[in-house]
Amino acid sequence: MNTIPDLDLHLFTEGKHRRAHEHLGAHPVDGGVRFAVWAPSARSVHVLCDADGWSGEHELQAQGSSGVWAGVVDGAGIGTTYHFRITAQSGERLDKADPFGAAHHEAPSTDSLVADLSYEWNDGDWMSSRHENSSLRSPMSIYEVHLGSWGRTLSDGQRFPNYRDLADPLADHCLAHGFTHVEFLPIMEHPFYGSWGYQTTGYFAPTSRYGSPQDLMALVDRLHQRGVGVLLDWVPSHFPTDDHGLARFDGTHLFEHADPRQGFHPDWNSAIFNYGRNEVRSFLLSSAICWLDRFHVDGLRVDAVASMLYLDYSRQAGEWIPNEYGGRENLEAIGFLRQLNEAVYDEFPDVVTHAEESTAWPSVSRPTYVGGLGFGGKWDMGWMHDTLQYMQRDPMHRAWHHGEITFRSVYMGSEHYVLPLSHDEVVHGKGSLLQKMPGDDWQQFANLRLLYSMQWFQPGKKLLFMGGELATRHEWNHEANLDWSLHDVPMHEGVRLALAELNGLYLTEPALHRGDADADGSGIGMQWIESHDSEQSVFAFLRTDPTGESRPVLVAMNATPIPGHNYRLGVPSDGRWEAIFNSDEERFGGSGVGNGEYVDTTPVDAHGQRQSILITLPPLAAVAFVPESAS
Template identity: 60%
Template sequence: MSEGVWRFFSDFDVYLWKQGSYYRAWEKMGAHPCRLNGEDGVHFAVWAPNAEKVSVVGDFNDWNEASHPLEPFQDTGIWRGFVPGIGVGATYKYAITSRINSYRVLKADPFAFFSEKRPGTASIVWDLGGYAWQDKAWMQSRRERNTRSSPMTIYEVHLGSWMRVVEEDNRWLTYRELAPRLAAYVQDMGFTHVELLPVTEHPFDGSWGYQTTGYFAATSRFGTPQDFMFFVDTLHQHGIGVIVDWVPAHFPTDEHGLGFFDGTHLYEHADPRQGFHNDWKSFIYNYGRNEVLNFLISSALFWLDVYHVDGLRVDAVASMLYLDYSRRDGEWIPNRYGGNENLEAIAFLRRFNEMVYREHPDTVTVAEESTAWPMVSRPTYLGGLGFGFKWNMGWMHDTLLYMCKDPVHRKYHHNLLTFSLLYAYSENFILPFSHDEVVHGKGSMLGKMPGDLWQKFANLRLLYGYMYSHPGKKLLFMGSEFGQWNEWNHDAQLDWALLDHDTHRGLRQWVRDLNRLVCREPALYELDNEPQGFEWIDCNDSEQSTLVFLRRGKKEEDVLVCALNFTPVPRFPYRIGVPFGGFWHEVLNSDASVYGGSGQGNLGGVNAEDVPYHGRPYSLVINLPPLAAVIFKPGDISV
């Protein structure tokens, strides 16, 4: 506990707060157990510049607004005070009376570290100390795991529905129950990272965490802050990185939240044309306000500092960048130049990325940005937004549109497969098949595939083969790895019973082997974001709906040939040009019987013939199975 807490804020703190550079505000804002003048208690600090009075109410004073008033601190807009005799576990809110129309409200603490489990909405006093981290080896080595030239296969997870205790009234697993199960599963499957749908506190289960009220609180649904530390620590000890979804684009209108905080539009814009999302019925942050910058960037650094998180994926970036996002004429206000770009949001995103990479250069930031906004994942000093990676939403949309078509029609839509290579290196891309593709009537990944039962599984294996061989890092939502039939349901666990069937086990084995191949073969990751890492062998065979291409690593011998057949018609003999002679090993074949395929293949590999083809000095004559991806690797290179 800290002595002299009444001098919590130094003059320099005040200076940083006012200019919008107070980026670890959680260290002094909010509720902090401490000792003042020899007495134990809690120091509270909250920003409410338009309040006439503010007090702390809670279970310790029977929610009496007159018991523990706070005092304004200089001209910062901050109210603070010390409440003796309380400590960790006390529930509380701020009772705020506004100078505007005498508005009165009870608000949760924006900087709370812990909150009541819904439907409760009070904040809980908590101490983040006391956890003994065991992930030193991971933290020292993680820089090399988060680079553009590192293998990255991401398993996207919603903690409330990955697995549940069905026999105990379908209850959630706790962070500590989830940790060993998820870590062992992800490690066995060969994924390098997990990405968690938001674990920030949120009042409504159905928002999946994307309507956040507690930007510094790990949700109490699954345990305490220390329990979440254990969760991250366990994954790190299994060699798995942890990325969390973070939502600075908007926040919900719940009365206890940030909206209309002190009787004024404090965190959000007052004009609904700037401050309200009609699609999501949520408020939009006022990124031009320094105190809002303090709040948001502090939140980002908090998860990296306190919870050892390895990356932040920023949701709904497009909605931040465009003032007219999902708005008709007359429903938005142009910027000072008359354009539709949100200049304050752009500046915020750049500063966010600069601060994350300055303070934690071994972590990663990822943008979910669904438009063609330029240079999202380019450095700010070059004019970019500064993200490390961007989700490739165009690739995802075009690929699914193609794969959903009956194979007999695919030859007329061949460009849907090849177009992505025209822009594949304009950003540092992640290829996502995320939760958004298996909800809201879109069907499951398996359900999207055309054909009979065998063709559906073959198509999905082919789709994943194309994904894993295509330039870019990979992301797959939970359940998609073994072929759920149903759309994702956040109120139930995955359909694990499907793994009693050979077809679903075979699909999961295919994904497992793809993950391991990516991590084993530099050709599939070293130059993921460099044009030197990819070469077309034949992208023009639309009549047979096939693709053949090379993937390369930094060394000459690190090369793979990938051949894909998007029809149920076997192609044999099928000649493809290759750069080297000698024997080419068939390292993966999605049609192998172990994956549920028909068992057609190349008996372990093919000898290259001294026959030039496709502009290459040698060629292979292969059996290209139906609806299959086949990958070859040269043995001793002969040139």
Template identity: 55%
Template sequence: MHTQVSLSSITRLIDGTHENPSSLLGPHPVDYRGSQAVAVRSYLPEAKAAWVVERSSGERRPMRRIHPSGFFEAICESIDRPAQSRKMNEDISAKSKYHIQMTNDTGKMIDMQDPYAAPSILSDFDRYLIGEGKHHQIYERLGAQLRTVDGQSGVNFAVWAPNARSVQVVGDFNGWDGRKSVARSHGDLGIWELFVPTAKAGDRYKFRIHGMDGSWIDKSDPFGFAAELPPLTASIVTDLNNYQWEDADWIERRAEWNPLHEPMNVYEVHLGSWQKGPGRTHGWLDYKDLARRLSEYCHRMNFTHVELMPVSEHPYSGSWGYQTVGYFAPTSRHGDPNDFKFFVDYLHKQGIGVIVDWVPAHFPKDAHGLRRFDGSALYEHEDPRKGEHPDWGTMIFNYGRNEVRNFLIANALFWLDKYHIDGLRVDAVASMLYLDYSREEGGWEPNQYGGRENLEALHMLREFNVAVHENYPGVVTAAEESTAWPGVSKPVDDGGLGFTYKWNMGWMNDTLSYMRNEPIHRKFHQNELTFSLIYAFTENFVLPLSHDEVVHGKGSLISQMPGDMWQKFANLRLLYSYMWTHPGKKLLFMGGEFAQWNEWNDDEGPDWILLDFATHRGVQQLVADLNKLVIENPALHQFDFTNEGFEWIDCMNADDSILVYLRKGMDGAPPILVCSNFTPVVRTAYRVGVPHSGFWKEIFNSDGEAYGGSNVGNYPGRKTFGEEHHSRPDSISVDLPPLATVIFRLEH
């Protein structure tokens, strides 16, 4: 019998340009001698001979070579086409009736499942959710999924590339010869899929895309779970289900945790430079080593959380992770995915939360990444006015496309699901909200109503926050948002964006601007400190002194402080004391906790050798004590976001540059009195009005000798003496040390 396959179809298959290889390969019904039969076809370029073997009887039917390139066919009268499995989330196993045997040049006999006989991994429900852009677990369908088909283990590859002419899977399993693994198309979804029985965990792979523009390019897997160490760019087949988590107690407690009322002291860390290891590649420590070192340090410093600059795979180390290519892959610089799971697990068991930076605002132009993925503007906009970021030379996601929005939201949930992450800090939110962000007149296109708001991005951010909070109780989201956009941290149902927190960039800018002034000039800038309390409770604010404040020529925090050496350290201690007692959760970038002198350099990291000096150890101890103070005193954390937790005592004494205020907690929590002197002049017997009579114990003094100060203070405290002051019924007389904060707690 002559084959029913045309020579032109076989030629296009061999060339890798066939638009639907599954229409040729695998089992297909044919008319044979007046009856229905099945033609089984395979492209086996390395085969000397091949057979179709029926599973029930074991009968072997020889396959005819119908093209010298290695295109084989057998006509089988008794084989049915395999049934498709359509139940969602089941361990899918094809009910195929045959397998293929072949011999190669060495005479070795090889048994293999026919990739084109395997049913799709996509159920009807999967297809519906994908079409709606609501498949929040799409990472369990696309990418490289370990799978068993009819007893044969392999990998199911699937990728969204709706405008591609053809897609091949290339990797270690096929000698990087894409002709051997041409994916089949689900045209209605734009997804290409193939089960490869010879692939296994640990194999490197890419998708070879024949783009709509006629080009061929190898792309990393957008859903790849692991990647090669840069500058290599292949994805790696990975099993994400073989790690035994031990943090169930933490997850249970987290679900009951109220992120608005609990203490939160965040240590921001760049894993690649926090500490270095001699003899390692670029000095990078592995995740396990980092877990032990970082958890011990956070315990000693009383940080409740670490925030990691992006850990998703990125080709350029100098981007610090903010130019992400592998959105689903923790960077291989520090180990494999299980090593990163160990990192999170270990910190959880030590009582430390893990927040990661997430970057949905833009992605880089690297050829192996998302840009023009299938030869078209797929993940980005075609119009550069919407699709390209002018500041960073990167691409902007097309948030209005269902599949792109699904990709991003599923990615966020992926880190919470597979890696038990406790929070996501969303980078560069302002650039997402405004169509004219950093653009000149005429360089942007208004929305459908003529406005500058990016309505598609707003929709994506709201859907993201709703999905996170509904599915993962206790997990937090934080927005780095630098404008006055209203309701960033208000619930979506109330018209907000739904974030748990918003970074208070206004407080950061005003406070650092004030602190850079010489003390003699500060009386003219008192409003830079007091202004933040006008809007402090309009959002759920985090007070950030992040990596952005110690790079690009800004210098380290201590180098930004004015005065001689003693005053620089005193000013830094004063800054931290003011920050830790101001309403809002706290975040400090690594190195700042011990007064790093040099601006942060990601190649070198903090100068830990500075801890050989008492002045730097003093600042480190001060930060540890401030963290402990916040944790142990409800008045310093329970009402960070409502005005019932704050009360000015004196904010008008600009001439002396003094601030006095109360922090208050829930019923029964003793109030905290904070007195800050922003000049180097000691203020003795300074009268302070208080709302309650009794003994006010001095519980903290940033001028303490242990911190490197002059030890002017009020130990053990001050008792009220029944005289009204500052419109309060009672008062105390205190000594205010130079460039320092003293903190009192009412003791009945």
């Protein structure tokens, strides 16, 4: 007789189970704990646990032909430490952590832990209205955080902060700077801290470094109560080959492809999931649903999607196997990603999925029913690369690279984009964002404020890695805390204030977010006013509300350290235009060059408009205006 319902076993083996974690893993029952694990090639499976002194006497029973083994260990309960001992057909014994385990012990232990998952949530108001925060036309400004180094402490023998302890400080910081969401680098259990979570072994367990599953629930709950959304970085693209993990789980290549041309990732020295195997798809689908359901998170950022889509990713000729049609596309991974997004949006239509996808793969963020991958958004890696490349150039050379800024308008309506300045840009010798900027100290800060202005005023959701708001002088170090000593230091403080001002405008001016994206890409709310003045490195555009309900925002940028006086820009309406932003304000650390509170139009044709304004363009700065008479 099967311990697990036949229907659930059937769905699991069909690759269609979205909640396999509710049946596999460790689940308290009357008088004990029911354990279940998938190991179809095992000769036998035993549970070793501290409830019986690690005797190894508890043998699990095969559940029909499903490949699942299950059984109840009397006397075990919440807090029981355990792992599975799998005897392979060869006789080899493998001690494995629970793939569906809800909690794990902190390293160096590799054991799993029977977790208490009970929690009384108090985020009902947020959950009932979060659809308003995930709409394509809603503002989404994301603060990317590595928990271990955002609130690192070495006092009192505690190496890492607790999830609960970070809740209010993190909410305070996000709200003070106008961020709507936090996005955590992977918090799933990972044995090597230096992997930042990207080498995941526990796909259902929050890392024990920062506390228990209930502690994480409390963190999410509190952030929601404070009005801050929570996104998680999630890694279904590869996994590490640690002995206690998923690799060669039952003595065979169970979760991964056996052929290294398909199953070994050369970039990360890790294993690649076999997306063509039904049970592997159920495992990954359930992991995604688990975080959204059990922990109330508001979305997933899916890591390294490009590596999943292409069979020849980071491989030379002869190092990969073509698909059945002879192509380089990974058809099984494509099918899985579509299934993933269909499942997520079916179960939780008010969350988001974002893809880190760095190629020109079409329709990443289009619905599956029109041939897309079904993601809610795609990281615009092209914008990130081109903009940083441009901003790192000496201003005197920027005139010859004007297209690095304007090129994005060719494709910006093709996807629903997130504009990322992520952790990847401030590691591995790349330096901090401030370090990348050219010029003397003053110019570096001015360039950084201009970079953020370019990011915030263009269409697309926003993402900034922690430390960017502090204008840190050194690249990120996961073994150290952020340099909070810079928080109120002049110039650094100015960057924070400018960023908060940009976020405030992004939230309150509908033209700056309703035009981020449209259902078919045609409603992008941006039109160039001046895109050809490469000689003076000037850019100007109008952000508009596709619904027509709100006032436009005119943005002009000067990428040189030379102020531009009496610069004429065409505008769509006459009257006074109010200056609402200037990154060169003295309170931001700028020189104070500007336009006062208002500028008036004159009936002089410019840029295809019958009215125009004459403005001053501050050095290395962005300015923004709105028509005074509009509301």
